[in-house]
Amino acid sequence: MASDEQLNxxxxxxxxxxxxxxxxxxxSGDSTVVSADAADPRTLLVNIKAAGRQKYDFDFSVRYVDSREIDIQVADVEKDGQTTDERSEVPQQLIADYRRHLHECAQSLHHFTHT
Incomplete structure (x- = not known):
C-alpha cells in the first residue's frame, strides 16, 4: 500500500x-556497488559480493514505492561466477540477511528521502 509521498x-x-x-x-568483508536503473528513476541496482570462500554474488533491484517504503527483488544469484539456484539453503540465508541490511540502509536514509 503506497502513500502519496512520492520520492523526489x-x-x-x-x-x-x-x-x-x-x-x-x-x-565485514562484503562489498557492494550501487547504480541507477536507467529504466526507472525510483529503482536502484545493488550488487553485493559476499565475503568468504563460497564466492556468492547477488544482484538486487531496490525500488522506492514512496519516500519511506522499498520493494526488494532478487535479480540474480551467482556462485563462483556461475548462475546458481537461489532456493537452496545458503543463498536463502544470505538473501534474508541482505534484505534486512537493505531495509536498514533505507531506514537510515529516511531523513534524506522523506521531504
Missing amino acids: IPQEDLVQAWQQMLPQRLN
Missing part, C-alpha cells in the same frame, strides 16, 4: 547516498 530525490543523489551508507550496514 534525483536518482544520482540517491545512488551516492546508498553507496556511502550500505557498506556500513553489510557484514
Whole structure:
C-alpha cells in the first residue's frame, strides 16, 4: 500500500547516498556497488559480493514505492561466477540477511528521502 509521498530525490543523489551508507550496514568483508536503473528513476541496482570462500554474488533491484517504503527483488544469484539456484539453503540465508541490511540502509536514509 503506497502513500502519496512520492520520492523526489534525483536518482544520482540517491545512488551516492546508498553507496556511502550500505557498506556500513553489510557484514565485514562484503562489498557492494550501487547504480541507477536507467529504466526507472525510483529503482536502484545493488550488487553485493559476499565475503568468504563460497564466492556468492547477488544482484538486487531496490525500488522506492514512496519516500519511506522499498520493494526488494532478487535479480540474480551467482556462485563462483556461475548462475546458481537461489532456493537452496545458503543463498536463502544470505538473501534474508541482505534484505534486512537493505531495509536498514533505507531506514537510515529516511531523513534524506522523506521531504
